[in-house]
Amino acid sequence: MWQLEAGIEALVAVVVGVVAALVWVPGGLRWGLALAVVVGCVGLAVVVPLWRYRVHRWEVSATAVYTQRGWWARERRIAPMSRVQTVDFAQGPLARLFGLATVTVTTASAAGPLQIEGLDRDVALRLVDELTRKADLVEGDAT
The missing domain is CATH 1.10.287 (Helix Hairpins)
Structure with a gap:
């Protein structure tokens, strides 16, 4: 893609x-x-x-979401589950053509959301469910 x-x-x-x-x-x-x-x-x-x-990497633990992206300037981000506000699934036309998707994790951070691009559609859907469950288990209001 x-x-x-x-x-x-x-x-x-x-x-x-x-x-x-x-x-x-x-x-x-x-x-x-x-x-x-x-x-x-x-x-x-x-x-x-x-x-x-x-360069593109991601990982989910019990306590945080980790991403690394960027081809020229590298960006590593860590979003604690306590800061996760929303988890979104998106597929543009090219992503749909290849059966891929993007998961966006919006946090209470001025740096903006974390994006995990190029995921297999089924993996992305499972990830959205997993992150939603994990974020729901953490006490607090994600602010």
């Missing part, structure tokens, strides 16, 4: 970049710039999904 997303984004960037290079860049530089745009976008479309996959 991430490869298809990156491919679509790269295709749009190539079209815009090549057209811009051909229209606004003078002389022989335009073809060099157009080629650089194509090579750069194809490179990103190949490398970024693989890199993302190697």
Whole structure:
């Protein structure tokens, strides 16, 4: 799914970049710039999904949800169960095509929600149920 997303984004960037290079860049530089745009976008479309996959991690314990994400800048987050406010399941069109889903854990944190992307649909549904049960067992109002 991430490869298809990156491919679509790269295709749009190539079209815009090549057209811009051909229209606004003078002389022989335009073809060099157009080629650089194509090579750069194809490179990103190949490398970024693989890199993302190697970094993307998550874990649920009895007391917290742990996530790690980011292909360039890494983000590690820990959400104690006592801070969990909502647990959401979402599937965009590409995710549905591949049978995948995203689980979003909203917490009482200024840093925003934790997202676990690219989960198998059934795993995501079980995770939503598990997190909801675990968060319900913790005393407090998640604030």
